[in-house]
Amino acid sequence: MADVKKNVDKATRLLNDRSFHFKKPSTQEGFYKGAVIKNVLIATLFKDPGSLGATFEEVFNPISLHTLALMLTLIEFCISEWKSGKFMQGVFSEKQCKASYDVHFVDLKAWHFSNEGVVINYHKKLYERALKASGAEGVPGPVPTLVGKNMERARKELEGHTGETDSELDEVNNGNDGDSKHA
Numbered sequence: 001m002a003d004v005k006k007n008v009d010k011a012t013r014l015l016n017d018r019s020f021h022f023k024k025p026s027t028q029e030g031f032y033k034g035a036v037i038k039n040v041l042i043a044t045l046f047k048d049p050g051s052l053g054a055t056f057e058e059v060f061n062p063i064s065l066h067t068l069a070l071m072l073t074l075i076e077f078c079i080s081e082w083k084s085g086k087f088m089q090g091v092f093s094e095k096q097c098k099a100s101y102d103v104h105f106v107d108l109k110a111w112h113f114s115n116e117g118v119v120i121n122y123h124k125k126l127y128e129r130a131l132k133a134s135g136a137e138g139v140p141g142p143v144p145t146l147v148g149k150n151m152e153r154a155r156k157e158l159e160g161h162t163g164e165t166d167s168e169l170d171e172v173n174n175g176n177d178g179d180s181k182h183a
Contacts, residue, residue: 004086007085065112069101073100
């Protein structure tokens, strides 16, 4: 019974005012700097060199507010699975977690705009640490293939197009790939 009460108390403390955001939840110091945030980011997106975060630098560097809001939502969800004092498996879904995500995102935006330069640097550093933890640091990235003549040809194909008409997509959808012979 003591363990159940201890779990209830801990979950309540962490969920109260969302103090799990902080490096020191008891004093609410170190806003968004708790090790749990980095650890969840690594476990979900940077677990190895082939994981999403390590593979798609252009998406995850710097770590976006949306990504951080998702990580915080996941952490809050996991803590809430213990709020009865015993683990109760929940369902992590948009329906269950959207309101929590929205609050985290609004708070993150306010924090971001309170000192944009410092926060962006923090997000870049968080990416670098997560990438290093994945083991992907120094692994060569993708080699672009749309270069030289291929890039020039693709650029010329876009001239005179707006991308807003259905007929521009019909050429692809009708199987006209440019190499086919049509009778």
